[in-house]
Amino acid sequence: MENLSAPLDIAFDYTRSLGATLGPFMTALRSRHVIGVRGSDGTVHVPPVEYDPITAAALTDFVDVADTGTVLSWSWAPQPLEGQPLSTPFAWALVQLDGADTALLHAVDVGGDPGRVSTGMRVRARWAAQPLGRIQDIVCFEPAGDAPAAGAPAASADGAQVTMLTTPFSLSLTHSASPEESAYLRGLAEGKLLGQRCPVCEKVYIPPRGACPTDGVPTEEEVQLPDTGTVTTFCIVNVPFAGQRIKPPYVAAYVLLDGADIAFLHLILGCDAEEVRMGMRVRAVWKPAEEWGYTLENIRHFEPSGEPDAAYETYSHHL
């Protein structure tokens, strides 16, 4: 049977402080100006480098450079990817701005025609309508002969220095479960708790693992476990946090199912938080079967089963 897989889209914002060299560079971009930094050998670096490549000294000797320049090399992007400067075919280029000695990597818009781009061509920055103090304030470069884009230069030099940079980040992946995890997740969808036994040490893992962490061999024999178990350890959550689904205080606990050799994390509800204790016997409370999916959330929580507490020796080696 095929392994289960599902889309995994991850996204968050990287927030970075800019410091004494990149801060002024981004501040200048916000005013539709480009500045470079002069190195110990006189080289004007654009984009600026924070430390001199030769002496490693911090660099803050800023130099105004033009927003026009020359293409040193280019490659064609026939199918732009998500997040790139243009959504229509364009050229990536190393652009040496007039007054700079190093090259800036950016996009060149030639109207989708690779025949219009060449090494040595003259280009000019196309500025964003509302610059924010980031490299994308230069939307792209365009052939210097083209008519100037509407609303360009007229710079506004006021405002506080740009000190922070926030860059959204996103990747789309396909996450695949292992054969062992797939069997476990399919079991959950049928209301079964399936573990697997290591063929060497005979320990039962739930969820089952790709390889036994003691023996390094795949787990094999399928074992169906009951939905009753013992609380091995727990914590009472008193702190509210973003995304929290249950009002504190509540209990998150390690539950060792009967017959398993590894505990997993779940909620203990159905009693006061202060009643939960190590060794407490618990039973799963399932959602209605029609709500089941490939997830341990099919078990809403565990609650006390009313049985006498388990003896410490029965779970102490799982702590």
Next chain:
Amino acid sequence: MGDVAVVGFAQAPNVRRTHGTTNGVEMLVPIFQELYAATGLTNRDISFWCSGSSDYLAGRAFSFISAIDAIGAFPPITESHVEMDAAWALYEAWVKIKLGEADTALVYGFGKSSAGDLRRVLAMQLDPYVAAPLWPDSVALAGLQARLGIESGRWSEREMAEVAARSRSDAMNNPHAQLSGHVDVDELLAAPYLADPLRMHDCAPITDGASAVILASAERARELCENPAWITGIEHRVDSPAIGTRDLLASASTTASARAAGGVDGVTAAELHAPFSHQQILLREAIGLNGQTTVNPSGGVLAGNPMFSAGLSRIGEAASRVMRGQDQKVLGHATSGPLLQQNLICVMEGRDS
């Protein structure tokens, strides 16, 4: 400090897509078993473990932790990880043995490139202020470098295609290769551009894979392997992350590493980690290899490029030639980061017992 040798190498098949997890366990367990069988070691006998992989490729934080299941890490082990090609994990393991803190080390790398969009994932290793926010992809960047070389006369599109064709035909001797076979250079040149000036054959394929190498101290190496590949020089260097500052037609870090590793005199086979065809030409020159050296007899990464283990595999492939008695002195090269930013050279020799 005593000598260190490569005594074992194994790799998973290089394939476009596996159905396994991003934690590599399915690919690693079989190659670990292969190494144990070849050396007679068990997981309990390995005194240091070190791996290379990437959280960005897996889309999860601390993804390398799950891979440790493949080791059987109880009782507790001594373990370390690098977020770059596992060739750098091998360097760390070499240091560990040199210092006398371990006498055997198992080094492994793994990557499931097929899980995401590799070209976008690799943009995350760029300068986070002025480059990465534009999401320049790895193929676009390589194209800038390739064109600089083409237009300056350092190499031609035909020479690039010849590198690709030779890689494919050499890979016919490599059962783990993803791409192999006889291809005609004119046919390659007739193909459309993937990203002008690069065609599909100029770019390493997207590959899922894993590899592993066992290192041993002088005291242990001969017990474990008939012909250990003794590491006589290993060095790595780094170039600036500012791509527009570097001379992209040279690789200063490669040249410096090769020199510091003792030079290339007498090297008869070299495995170069060149993800783009022109980079093989560039690296050959940067290292100073001449016609006496067979380059990439395995087919290299143009025949299969498992991220984060491909560089380790270059060392393993080169070492295997010594272990098999095919060559007496070999060189393995690994790269990491954008446009050959970081480079490692490992020179290995056989010794008469």
